Amino acid sequence: MPIPRQETGLSLSRLPLAQAGDLVSYRGNCHCGKNRFEVNLTEIKSAISCNCSLCHKSGYLWAFPEPGDVKYTNGGVETLAGFETEALSHEFCSTCGTGLYGTHKGGPLEGQAGINVRAFLGVNPFKLEEEKADTSAVVPEKPTELPQALIDNTPLAELGGAKIKTYTGSCQCGAVAFAVKTPPLSQVEVKEDNCSICVRRAGISIYPDRDQVIIIGHDNTTTYSFGRRFNLSPFCKTCGVACYGVCVGPPQEVVDRLPEDKRAYVEKLKKVTPLYVRAMNGVEWNEIQIARSDEGTEGYVVPDE
Numbered sequence: 001m002p003i004p005r006q007e008t009g010l011s012l013s014r015l016p017l018a019q020a021g022d023l024v025s026y027r028g029n030c031h032c033g034k035n036r037f038e039v040n041l042t043e044i045k046s047a048i049s050c051n052c053s054l055c056h057k058s059g060y061l062w063a064f065p066e067p068g069d070v071k072y073t074n075g076g077v078e079t080l081a082g083f084e085t086e087a088l089s090h091e092f093c094s095t096c097g098t099g100l101y102g103t104h105k106g107g108p109l110e111g112q113a114g115i116n117v118r119a120f121l122g123v124n125p126f127k128l129e130e131e132k133a134d135t136s137a138v139v140p141e142k143p144t145e146l147p148q149a150l151i152d153n154t155p156l157a158e159l160g161g162a163k164i165k166t167y168t169g170s171c172q173c174g175a176v177a178f179a180v181k182t183p184p185l186s187q188v189e190v191k192e193d194n195c196s197i198c199v200r201r202a203g204i205s206i207y208p209d210r211d212q213v214i215i216i217g218h219d220n221t222t223t224y225s226f227g228r229r230f231n232l233s234p235f236c237k238t239c240g241v242a243c244y245g246v247c248v249g250p251p252q253e254v255v256d257r258l259p260e261d262k263r264a265y266v267e268k269l270k271k272v273t274p275l276y277v278r279a280m281n282g283v284e285w286n287e288i289q290i291a292r293s294d295e296g297t298e299g300y301v302v303p304d305e
Contacts, residue, residue, distance in 0.1 A: 023069070028120040030098035031200055031226065033303040035075030037100075039065050039115060046129035047117040050109060051136045052087035053144070054172050057241045057278050058099045059202020060090075061125055062114035070115070083239040085172060087139040090240070096224045097235030097242055098200045107135030118200050121302075125202075126194055126294050143281075144174045150216045155181040157212040163187070169280035171241035176217035176234075178243055180208050180275055186287040190277060193293035196300035197226070197233055201242050204277040204290055213273045215244060226303075245274035 024043050029036040047061035054060075080101075081094040090102035103113045118125055146168055154166060165184055170177035182188055185206065192204045221234035223246075232246035249255065249270045255263055277283055 026120050026123065028115070029074070029302055030093035030096050030100060030119060031197055032093060032096040032098075032224065033074070034079040034095050035093050035098070035100055036073045036302070037115065038071045038073055039063070039120075040069040041065050044117060044120070044123055044128065046131055047125070048109065048114070048131050048133055050088075050104070050107075050133040052085065052104070052107070052139060053136075053141050054083075054085045054088045054090060054239070054241070055102075055135070057172055058090070058116075059118065059204075059278055060099060060102065060114075061117040061128065061130070061202075062102070062109070063117050063120075064109075064112045064114050067113070081237070081240060083173065086141050087135050092235075092240035094222070094237075096226075097222065097233065097240055099240055104135060106139040108133045108138070109135065116200075118202060124194060124294070124296060125199060126292060144170050144172060146170060146174065146177050147216045150177045150179055150214065153179075153214055155179060155212050155214050157181050157209065159183070159212070167280050167282060169243060169275065171217075171236035171239050171243055171279065173236060173239040173241075175220040175238050176215070176236045176241075176243050178213060178215045178275065178279075180206070180214075180280075181212045182206070182208055184284065184287075185277065186284055186289070190288050190290050191293065192290050194296055196297040199297065201233070201276070202278060203242075205245070205274045206277060207272045207274055210271050210273050213244075213275065215273075241279060243276055243279040245276075247272050247274065 022042055023040040026039050041063055047063055049061055080091045082091045087106055088102050088104050090099055092099045098119055099116050100119055101115055104110050117123060159181060163184055166179055166181050168179045188206055190206055220237055222237045224233045230248055232248060235242040247269050249266050255266050
């Protein structure tokens, strides 16, 4: 279960203590539903983001309730996995990879037990103000070491243009890593949506063709799928960070029956390897344009226990 809160008085998120009547009850869960909670908070209009490496790669948006205002209604040690860095100890669902709970070990959020607002039902992170906690200025972290197998190889794609770059990226522990050969990210399509899985993963993605990408560490991922299973959602089984997605598409016999234009579109998608920009190194964040699709989680139903 999440580590009990240790009050330090250093939180950026502390609002004046609310009276019971001012609290709003929220429910939340990981995507697969094996971990669920109920929490009472003042109405959520903002959340805390942190620039430590694990928070950044996971896209965490934190709320910090009082211990007595949280009820864990499903899940525990058998459904959660944990990992920690110099800055953060966090817990994620061992089935679907949703990051849920965390306690910072240093910096302005030190000692506080947080819950990931991205897992709350009925809360749209696109509508929230974001307060920033500068943990990296206080807690130095070593860069994640890339596997030698990645350093020794480059993607096969031959791309035209004078400004082609090779970006690398990894999960937090380095067991899953990738390289992608692409024009600068300021020149490619970068997307973020808030569907039920992407909102929990803070999924900001690019969509290179498969031959532009090398991925190391497939064996260290847990692959999660849901719905029609047209897309797979792997994550590192050690640290919980997601680096990429897998486009499977409909069964081939279904594709073969589609009109020619739709068939060509599906076949093109099946050749794509979505990569999560948050997991990438050297991203020019002040130059890229992120196209947001605010369609929300309509149609998502918390799976039956």
